Amino acid sequence: MGRQVLSAAPRGRGGRALERSHVIEINGSEVALVLRHSARRTFALQVDHRGARVAVPHGTPLAAVEHFVRGHGDWLLRKLDNRQRTMAAMRFVPEDGARFPLLGTTARVRTGLAGRSARWCVDVDGVEELHLPGAGGSAALLRALRNRAIAWFRGRVEEYCLRLGQSAPRVGLSSARTRWGSCSRHGGIRLHWRLIHLEPALIDYVVAHEVAHLLEMNHSPRFWSVVESLYPNWHEARRRLRAQGAELPLITMNEQPPISDEE
Numbered sequence: 001m002g003r004q005v006l007s008a009a010p011r012g013r014g015g016r017a018l019e020r021s022h023v024i025e026i027n028g029s030e031v032a033l034v035l036r037h038s039a040r041r042t043f044a045l046q047v048d049h050r051g052a053r054v055a056v057p058h059g060t061p062l063a064a065v066e067h068f069v070r071g072h073g074d075w076l077l078r079k080l081d082n083r084q085r086t087m088a089a090m091r092f093v094p095e096d097g098a099r100f101p102l103l104g105t106t107a108r109v110r111t112g113l114a115g116r117s118a119r120w121c122v123d124v125d126g127v128e129e130l131h132l133p134g135a136g137g138s139a140a141l142l143r144a145l146r147n148r149a150i151a152w153f154r155g156r157v158e159e160y161c162l163r164l165g166q167s168a169p170r171v172g173l174s175s176a177r178t179r180w181g182s183c184s185r186h187g188g189i190r191l192h193w194r195l196i197h198l199e200p201a202l203i204d205y206v207v208a209h210e211v212a213h214l215l216e217m218n219h220s221p222r223f224w225s226v227v228e229s230l231y232p233n234w235h236e237a238r239r240r241l242r243a244q245g246a247e248l249p250l251i252t253m254n255e256q257p258p259i260s261d262e263e
């Protein structure tokens with residue numbers, strides 16, 4: 001989301017990085033940030049989905065850190081404010097009638113259902129609905145989406161494995177911060193549950209990518225030619241995944257945008 005770098009620091013000592021939280025006052029506002037001392041040589045100030053972070057060389061006195069941060073105070077406050085607004089706008093509240101993306105179309109929440117479990121139905125207008133039990137809220141929505149996701153992903157992994165003449169590995173869900181999927185010999189294929197919001201063709205791209213790793217556990221040209229054979233339009237899909245992935249609703253507060261990499 002943004003970064004300010006200043007190089008003019010003395011050479012740092014080696015050793016482990018140390019992180020702690022620190023609160024600094026800037027123009028009358030208290031700003032919480034993570035302060036990281038490490039073997040780097042420069043100062044860096046960054047705002048990402050986790051908040052504000054300042055990285056400095058080992059041994060940098062607090063006064064010097066604060067001087068650096070205050071020097072970029074206006075920039076920092078503006079970035080934090082933007083982040084706050086972006087996150088508030090993306091937060092999804094599962095109230096009756098609220099719409100959310102599902103497999104590239106729009107689905108609708110219905111609340112007040114009796115009983116304890118959520119149920120998927122299609123309304124008379126053709127819109128898919130998720131009926132949530134009375135007190136279900138975000139937790140019930142999350143559970144329903146994860147169930148929907150794993151069922152869909154298993155089918156798609158089987159399909160792509162069949163095309164590649166491979167037997168389908170174990171498929172699991174992930175909620176990793178930075179990856180849409182992963183593949184390992186022992187762990188099988190894991191796919192991020194939030195992919196279920198996206199259109200099937202984009203989910204297929206991530207599936208094809210991970211299935212291709214069953215043959216090539218790397219990102220070599222040979223790997224990409226396997227991807228190409230499974231999913232010829234992968235360049236375009238990868239680009240769209242980056243754009244659309246950053247705009248998914250936030251179902252729970254600890255889901256953080258953006259997820260920007262599909263590997």
Ligand SMILES: [Zn+2]
Pocket residue numbers: 209213218219262263
């Ligand atoms: Zn990969």
